[in-house]
Amino acid sequence: xxxxxxxxxxxxxxxxxxxxxxxxxxxxxxxxxxxxxxxxxxxxxxxxxxxxxxxxxxxxxxxxxxxxxxxxxxxxxxxxxxxxxxxxxxxxxxxxxxxxxxxxxxxxxxxxxx
Amino acid sequence: xxxxxxxxxxxxxxxxxxxxxxxxxxxxxxxxxxxxxxxxxxxxxxxxxxxxxxxxxxxxxxxxxxxxxxxxxxxxxxxxxxxxxxxxxxxxxxxxxxxxxxxxxxxxxxx
Numbered sequence: 001x002x003x004x005x006x007x008x009x010x011x012x013x014x015x016x017x018x019x020x021x022x023x024x025x026x027x028x029x030x031x032x033x034x035x036x037x038x039x040x041x042x043x044x045x046x047x048x049x050x051x052x053x054x055x056x057x058x059x060x061x062x063x064x065x066x067x068x069x070x071x072x073x074x075x076x077x078x079x080x081x082x083x084x085x086x087x088x089x090x091x092x093x094x095x096x097x098x099x100x101x102x103x104x105x106x107x108x109x110x111x112x113x114x
Numbered sequence: 115x116x117x118x119x120x121x122x123x124x125x126x127x128x129x130x131x132x133x134x135x136x137x138x139x140x141x142x143x144x145x146x147x148x149x150x151x152x153x154x155x156x157x158x159x160x161x162x163x164x165x166x167x168x169x170x171x172x173x174x175x176x177x178x179x180x181x182x183x184x185x186x187x188x189x190x191x192x193x194x195x196x197x198x199x200x201x202x203x204x205x206x207x208x209x210x211x212x213x214x215x216x217x218x219x220x221x222x223x224x225x
Contacts, residue, residue, distance in 0.1 A: 004157075035215075040217070041217060042201060042215030042216045042217050042218055043158065043215040044215070045213070059214075090157045090158075092157070100205070100213075101146050101148040101163055101203070101205050101213065102148070102160045102163060103158075103160065103213070104160070105156075105157025105158050105159065106157055107156060107157055108155070108156070108157055
């Protein structure tokens with residue numbers, strides 16, 4: 001049982017490049033989330049999904065897109081990376097609506113945009 | 115939105131009990147109080163959750179007074195490995211599943 005895994009662990013992009021971050025969970029959780037964490041800050045929610053095929057915007061969605069084609073995977077895309085998107089990205093999942101406050105986090109992806 | 119306020123940092127020594135208080139004056143009736151722990155370069159980890167009175171698990175205790183405008187996370191006999199950032203969150207029922215993470219409390223435990 002690997003829990004929540006994220007790919008890649010590190011990435012450096014040039015401004016304007018695109019990339020996709022992959023999150024996978026093997027706990028059969030319904031809900032999945034993408035957060036970003038900047039130095040000295042708490043986590044901010046980017047997008048989330050309450051089930052396969054559904055996504056919703058969080059607190060800071062601009063510049064990002066997401067997809068949840070399979071229940072176990074949640075993809076975060078950056079179409080045209082900007083230096084302001086330099087951050088650590090965390091994926092999380094939770095079992096269902098009743099347990100939405102108990103989220104399981106992945107190890108994070110450290111992204112640098114130059 | 116139910117904002118939370120907690121101390122920026124706290125210091126302790128090994129073996130002491132640590133109490134971190136969080137204030138959430140605008141907590142809604144249906145909101146739960148949740149605490150997470152985060153080590154450097156790792157994702158946050160769920161510690162404990164409660165609605166009222168007291169909740170205890172193998173890691174910590176959570177005390178919530180009757181008015182629910184604050185809560186206290188209690189860590190018994192801390193060790194060096196408890197050095198981390200601790201986040202107090204209040205579930206935002208209006209936003210559905212969104213948890214609002216603040217800046218947390220950095221706990222430093224010394225020997």
